[in-house]
Amino acid sequence: MFTRYTVALAALLLVGAAPVSQAADKPTDPQIAHIAYTAGVLDIEAAKQAIKTSKNKEVVDFAKDMERDHEAVNKQALDLVKKLKVKPEDNATSQALTKAAKEERAKLAKLKGAAFDKAYIENEVAYHKQVDGALETLLIPSASNAELKSLLETGLKIFQGHEQHAEHVAGMLK
């Protein structure tokens, strides 16, 4: 009974987070830690590209906020996995995220000025939405360690904040 409910719920939730979760069944804690950490690293790399490329103060400030927050969250994540003696494990979801981010960076590298700013911020909105969806529907429910789950829950609130912040900046660029 319980198992059937869980499977049904997972199937339902997977629909909402399609791009990220397609690649994975229920991930393990070492995989979840790897996915969350990778998601942060990728956004830091995107931020660095924006800081280097953009001339728009709002966009550069936003990118610096992303760099600072994701570095802080990832440091906390590293401290936690060390404490729990969990070794983050590479997996299909992390790889899919990395591949998509690499493609996006290449696309952005061809743009300049307002076109870059617009594309970067729009991608930030989409990216945070995607990661939030994965956290909410797959990673948090799958995490078995309570401390890892709690860190992911705080991470979700931070990322949701970033999504709204990105939407605000996107609105200003118009």
Place this chain on the structure above:
Amino acid sequence: MKAGALDQLAWLAMLALTFAAAPATAATIQVTIDRLVYSPASLQAKVGDTIEWVNKDVVAHTATVKGGWDVMIPPKSKGQVTLKTAGAVDYFCRFHPNMKGHLDVAP
């Protein structure tokens, strides 16, 4: 008259006390930030009071009023504002606009 002089003295003392006591009634009210939540999320204060945010998170936050004050609250640190105007204000975090707080400031 002796009693009159004493009365006057008592009055003066009371006056002095009143003036001395006025600034002391301004309070410092703490708001804790833990996992992106201001608590208490809503509070009542008076003009002259100081609001102090204590940030327990590893990321920086702000307490920002649109068109008004903007307080930076670094990670594991504090930020303060002394209230200068009466009225109800909504504030939020510029970095994480999903964080919201409210103050009712009495004159």
